[in-house]
Each structure stands twice: as structure tokens, then as C-alpha cells.
Amino acid sequence: MKIYVPLDSAxxxxxxxxxxxxxxxxxxxxxxxVQTIRNGTRGMIWLEPLVELEQDGVRIGYGPVSxxxxxxxxxGKLASLGPVEDIPFLAKQTRLTFARVGVIDPLxxxxxxxxxxxxxxxxxxxxxxxxxxxxxxxxxxxxxGGAGFPTGIKWNTxxxxxxxxxxxxxxxxxxxxxxxxxxMVMEGDPFCLIEGMAIAGLGVGATKGYVYLRSEYPDAIAxxxxxxxxxxxxxxxxxxxxxxxxAFDMEIRVGAGAYVCGEETSLLNSLEGKRGxxxxxxxxxxxxxxxxxxTVVNNVLSLATVPVIFEKGAAHYxxxxxxxxxxxxxxxxxxxxxxxxxxxxxxxxxxxxxxxDVAGGSVSGRPxxxxxxxxxxxxxxxxxxxxxxxxxxxxDKAGGLIGHAGVVIFDETADMLKMARFAMEFCAVExxxxxxxxxxxxxxxxxxxxxxxxxxxxxxxxxTDLCETMKDGSLCALGGFTPFPVMSALERFPGDFACHxxxxx
Amino acid sequence: MPAPTPAPSxxxxxxxxxxxxxxxxxxxxxxxxxxxxxxxxxxVALPVIADALNITRAEVHGVMSFxxxxxEVPSGRHVVKICRAEACQAVGADALxxxxxxxxxxxxxxxxxxxxxxxxxxxxxxxxxxxxxxxVGNKVVGRVDDAKMAKLLAEVGA
Numbered sequence: 270m271k272i273y274v275p276l277d278s279a280x281x282x283x284x285x286x287x288x289x290x291x292x293x294x295x296x297x298x299x300x301x302x303v304q305t306i307r308n309g310t311r312g313m314i315w316l317e318p319l320v321e322l323e324q325d326g327v328r329i330g331y332g333p334v335s336x337x338x339x340x341x342x343x344x345g346k347l348a349s350l351g352p353v354e355d356i357p358f359l360a361k362q363t364r365l366t367f368a369r370v371g372v373i374d375p376l377x378x379x380x381x382x383x384x385x386x387x388x389x390x391x392x393x394x395x396x397x398x399x400x401x402x403x404x405x406x407x408x409x410x411x412x413x414g415g416a417g418f419p420t421g422i423k424w425n426t427x428x429x430x431x432x433x434x435x436x437x438x439x440x441x442x443x444x445x446x447x448x449x450x451x452x453m454v455m456e457g458d459p460f461c462l463i464e465g466m467a468i469a470g471l472g473v474g475a476t477k478g479y480v481y482l483r484s485e486y487p488d489a490i491a492x493x494x495x496x497x498x499x500x501x502x503x504x505x506x507x508x509x510x511x512x513x514x515x516a517f518d519m520e521i522r523v524g525a526g527a528y529v530c531g532e533e534t535s536l537l538n539s540l541e542g543k544r545g546x547x548x549x550x551x552x553x554x555x556x557x558x559x560x561x562x563x564t565v566v567n568n569v570l571s572l573a574t575v576p577v578i579f580e581k582g583a584a585h586y587x588x589x590x591x592x593x594x595x596x597x598x599x600x601x602x603x604x605x606x607x608x609x610x611x612x613x614x615x616x617x618x619x620x621x622x623x624x625x626d627v628a629g630g631s632v633s634g635r636p637x638x639x640x641x642x643x644x645x646x647x648x649x650x651x652x653x654x655x656x657x658x659x660x661x662x663x664x665d666k667a668g669g670l671i672g673h674a675g676v677v678i679f680d681e682t683a684d685m686l687k688m689a690r691f692a693m694e695f696c697a698v699e700x701x702x703x704x705x706x707x708x709x710x711x712x713x714x715x716x717x718x719x720x721x722x723x724x725x726x727x728x729x730x731x732x733t734d735l736c737e738t739m740k741d742g743s744l745c746a747l748g749g750f751t752p753f754p755v756m757s758a759l760e761r762f763p764g765d766f767a768c769h770x771x772x773x774x
Numbered sequence: 775m776p777a778p779t780p781a782p783s784x785x786x787x788x789x790x791x792x793x794x795x796x797x798x799x800x801x802x803x804x805x806x807x808x809x810x811x812x813x814x815x816x817x818v819a820l821p822v823i824a825d826a827l828n829i830t831r832a833e834v835h836g837v838m839s840f841x842x843x844x845x846e847v848p849s850g851r852h853v854v855k856i857c858r859a860e861a862c863q864a865v866g867a868d869a870l871x872x873x874x875x876x877x878x879x880x881x882x883x884x885x886x887x888x889x890x891x892x893x894x895x896x897x898x899x900x901x902x903x904x905x906x907x908x909x910v911g912n913k914v915v916g917r918v919d920d921a922k923m924a925k926l927l928a929e930v931g932a
Contacts, residue, residue, distance in 0.1 A: 278900065525802055539802065542837065559799075601903070611903075
């Protein structure tokens with residue numbers, strides 16, 4: 270009997286390890302021959318731990334399963350969700366980047382290849398660097414880290430740079446609250462990221478890669494490190510990638526708890542062993558990046574999407590999406606929601622549909638008050654903006670950003686003044702210190718919001734002015750975008766900023 | 775999390791540092807390796823690192839103090855991190871953290887009087903669809919309420 274129990278940290282956080290242990294001991298007690306496979310998560314976190322039993326080649330889902338449910342599960346007496354692939358939540362997605370996540374054993378290279386893995390890399394090996402970049406450009410892929418910069422253009426700059434050494438760096442410093450897609454890929458389909466980095470290396474002529482992975486993700490670190498070891502052993506990485514005669518190898522590097530290191534130039538400094546201070550651009554990292562060499566810095570999702578583009582072709586990928594937002598986006602639904610999960614779909618779905626249908630509204634059952642999209646630097650949107658379609662330009666027009674596509678939902682108990690204060694406090698804690706408007710401004714921002722909370726209305730124009738200064742005077746998005754959550758909270762929820770009698774804590 | 779050991783010897787530190795020197799940009803891996811062994815980065819390690827990398831001691835201190843992860847003093851026997859980020863706040867993480875700190879009689883970054891537990895804030899564990907989230911050592915926990923937190927803390931002797 271084949272049983273799948275996810276190893277994803279969200280599943281573990283809800284007891285998956287205990288379920289796997291219970292299955293092992295119960296099976297041993299009964300003398301059953303059980304093969305337990307630790308897969309990634311299907312992404313439907315409210316069903317985790319989601320255990321799957323394979324029967325006649327069909328995987329039947331059960332969830333959420335607790336350790337106490339295991340005897341009933343093995344007796345065939347536990348209520349099932351039916352075939353996992355037919356669960357409507359899964360069936361209505363367009364899974365390109367996440368096609369294998371939750372399906373395969375993440376560390377089984379043969380399983381990976383049986384599900385289309387390495388097809389893209391083999392195709393790329395037969396292409397020239399320029400052809401590889403043309404394919405990425407035609408797919409319309411844009412940086413999934415938040416800025417949405419066209420990936421092909423970035424790669425082309427690195428290809429054109431003349432240097433004895435170039436690097437591919439994967440930004441896996443997924444610090445935005447409400448996002449966990451990078452983590453899910455790394456834990457559920459690590460070879461996909463490795464393959465994407467290898468294709469990038471062949472494309473631009475880089476032989477060395479690094480994954481800068483945040484220390485808050487110990488499970489992802491362990492899976493990625495093991496995957497790199499296995500890929501190297503199998504000849505996917507090394508001096509002769511799949512017998513191509515071309516070299517590409519990579520290492521996993523662990524961050525140290527600094528949010529700002531998700532900014533690419535700060536990440537480069539950190540990787541070099543310096544303080545994670547933001548660098549001024551130019552020079553672009555594409556020309557002078559890691560150790561001063563031409564460097565591709567891409568987000569996990571951008572790189573993990575590259576293999577499917579090469580497997581199925583650029584036109585297939587570009588066939589999905591809306592306007593200039595091509596392809597699919599793994600949208601992460603989080604916070605106070607009935608259904609918290611990862612939902613990969615083509616761009617273009619209105620925000621309201623995401624909140625009311627995809628997330629099922631709030632878990633508390635209270636009306637939704639605010640939605641923060643794009644992490645701690647994203648704007649708070651109100652229900653009267655629910656018709657905004659999910660796309661880079663569309664959100665920009667609505668005064669927000671989609672960032673890394675984390676959607677955090679708050680019910681009516683949320684105090685938006687408190688959320689605005691938190692945004693400033695977070696910026697103060699995490700500022701790298703280079704730009705005065707960010708370093709000092711964020712501290713003054715907390716104080717100014719406290720004045721408003723005490724009933725001092727004259728502090729409101731001061732806060733507005735401070736936000737303008739931070740926006741205009743900061744080098745990177747930390748200082749430059751903190752005004753998004755602050756000002757959107759102030760402008761769209763003015764009631765929370767009036768008549769505050771008590772001082773904030 | 776290893777228990778704090780007697781004063782680390784320079785020789786041992788030198789060995790740990792040397793083990794990372796083949797890397798490009800070895801400083802963060804050095805700090806991580808030292809902290810793994812000693813539950814903090816001992817002050818006596820700074821001149822050893824400075825010497826090995828041919829940088830100033832001030833520079834070593836500057837890098838170390840930039841990052842939230844690296845400690846100048848040993849943590850308690852266990853580190854419990856509670857998420858303070860927005861998605862967890864949306865499901866009551868703030869109140870949970872406040873009650874936990876009050877119960878333990880400590881502040882953020884503080885260690886319980888018996889040395890069992892250090893409490894740290896963390897800004898996102900990627901468990902945003904099953905918050906409030908916490909981490910005990912390297913073990914993640916989701917949908918933490920008061921009862922679950924009390925059980926976790928009891929397990930680590932707080």
C-alpha cells in the first residue's frame with residue numbers, strides 16, 4: 270500500500286510528522302506492507318495534513334487527518350475526499366509552476382523525470398545562449414519577486430556582459446507576510462528550481478549559482494541541500510551538466526534574519542559576507558553583481574517557472590494571462606480566511622472573487638474589512654476596490670501592488686491605525702540604515718501615528734508629508750514602499766484614525 | 775539547540791572558521807557554524823575571524839550586529855519564535871504573544887529565569903495560511919492558541 274503524507278512545513282506545523290509516525294507504528298503492529306512517501310503539499314492548507322492512499326493507481330485524499338485517525342484510515346473507515354485530483358479546489362487551477370508540487374516525492378529524481386522534469390533542461394542544452402534567452406523573452410515571464418521586471422531582458426544583459434565568471438543567484442529570502450509559494454516549491458519540487466537555475470546558467474554563460482535561503486525556513490533548507498547533493502551525484506549539476514560538456518554547480522546559503530536582504534543588492538552584499546546594506550544602482554547587478562561579476566538575480570518562482578517554459582514552449586506559457594501580465598501566478602491566500610491556500614491561476618481574476626470565492630471569506634465569519642496584497646510593503650485595499658483585476662498594471666492603477674502575490678485578509682476587528690503603525694515599526698526594525706528617510710523616517714512615523722492615536726489630528730498632514738519624503742528619498746522598496754500600507758490605511762479607513770482616545774500600546 | 779558549553783577555546787574556533795574558508799563570501803557561514811556550536815557567536819571569535827579573512831575586527835562586529843540571527847550571549851536551552859507578521863496578526867497573533875510574554879514574565883528577546891527558553895519575534899515563517907505560527911527550535915507549529923502554546927512551553931521546560 271502506498272500512502273502519501275506531506276513533508277511541507279505547513280503540513281508539519283499541523284501535525285503531518287505525527288501522522289506519518291502513527292502510520293508507521295500502526296502498520297508495523299498490523300504487519301501491513303506500507304510504503305510512505307513524503308510529498309510536498311497540494312497547497313490546500315485547511316485540509317492539511319492531507320493524506321493520500323493510492324488505490325488502483327488513483328490517489329484518494331483524506332484530510333485533515335490527525336494521528337488518532339490513523340487506525341480508522343487503515344481500516345478504510347475514515348471519510349474520504351475522493352480522488353485528490355477531482356477536488357474542485359485543485360481542479361479549477363492552472364498549475365504550470367506548481368504542476369508537480371504535492372504530486373511527486375520531492376527528492377526522487379526518477380519521479381521528477383517521470384513527470385516531465387529535465388525535459389526543459391535537455392532542450393536548452395541543444396540551444397545557444399541567445400536562443401535560450403529568446404525563448405524566455407517570448408514567454409513574457411516577468412520577475413515573480415515583486416517588481417515584475419521582464420526576465421528575458423535581465424538575462425540578455427548578463428549574456429552580453431563580458432567576464433571570466435558569471436553567477437546565477439536565486440533570491441529565496443521570501444520575507445513577505447502572506448507569501449509561502451517559494452517555500453512550497455523548495456520543499457515540494459526542489460529539482461525544478463535547480464533545473465531552472467541550470468537553464469539560466471547555460472543561457473547567460475554562468476557556471477556557478479547560489480540560493481540565498483532565509484533562515485526562517487529550516488525545512489526548505491534541508492530539502493534543498495539534499496536535492497543539490499542528489500542532483501550533483503546524478504550529473505544534473507557539476508562540470509558536465511547531463512553530458513552537455515557545459516558546467517553548472519550551485520550552493521545553498523542561509524540568510525540571517527534580515528528582511529531587507531530580500532532586496533537584490535542587499536542580498537548580494539550579504540552573500541559576500543557584508544552588512545546587508547542596499548547598493549545604489551547603477552551599476553546593475555546584471556553587470557556588476559556578486560563579487561563585482563555579471564549576475565542574474567531572480568526570485569524562486571521566476572526560476573522554477575523556466576523549466577515548464579522550455580518543456581512546453583514559450584507560446585504555451587504566453588497563452589495564459591492578461592495584457593502584459595503573461596502566464597500564471599501562484600496566488601497565496603492567507604490571514605483571516607476560511608480557505609488558506611496556494612491557488613495558481615492565470616492573471617486577471619478580480620480581487621473580490623479571490624476574497625469571496627477562492628478564500629471563502631473570513632474564518633471568523635465576520636465581514637472582510639481590508640485586504641493587504643503584496644506583503645508588508647503592499648497597500649491595504651478596501652472592499653470597494655474588489656473589482657480590480659489581478660495584474661501588475663491593474664493593481665498599480667488602483668494604488669497598490671501585487672508583489673509576490675500574497676493576499677492577506679482581515680476581518681472587521683482589524684484596527685487599521687494599528688496596522689499602519691506596525692508597517693512603520695517593521696520598517697524601523699528592518700531598515701538597513703543607508704537612507705535617512707527610511708532609517709529615521711520610520712521611527713518618526715511610529716511616533717507620529719502614536720500622536721494621531723492620542724487624538725492629535727494635526728499629526729495627520731505631518732504623516733502624509735513624511736510618507737512623501739520616504740517614498741521619494743529611499744533607494745529601495747523598504748523605505749520607498751512602506752508608505753503604501755500606511756497611506757492606504759489612512760486614506761481608505763479614515764474612521765480608524767479619528768477619535769482615538771487611548772494611546773497605542 | 776546545544777546547551778551553552780564552557781568557554782570556547784581559540785583553537786576550536788580557529789578550526790570552525792577554517793572549515794568555511796573555501797567558500798566565496800565565507801563570513802555568514804562562519805557565524806552560522808559558530809552559533810550552531812556555541813548557541814551564540816563568542817566575542818573571542820571576532821579577532822580570530824578578522825585575522826582569517828584579513829579584515830578589521832570592527833568590520834566583523836559590524837557584519838555580525840547587522841543580522842538579527844546572531845547572538846552575543848547564549849540563548850536559553852530552547853528558542854521559541856512567535857510570528858508577528860500581518861497574516862498572523864489577522865488571526866490574533868498579537869494577543870497570543872502578549873499573553874505568552876506575560877505568562878513567562880519576560881520581554882521579546884528575553885530568557886526565562888530558569889534559562890529554559892528564549893522568546894524571539896519572527897517576521898513570517900511562511901505559515902500564513904495556518905496562523906498564528908510559532909517555531910520551537912527548528913520545529914514549526916501552526917494554529918497556535920493558548921492551550922497549544924502552554925503545551926509547547928511545558929515540553930521545553932519553561
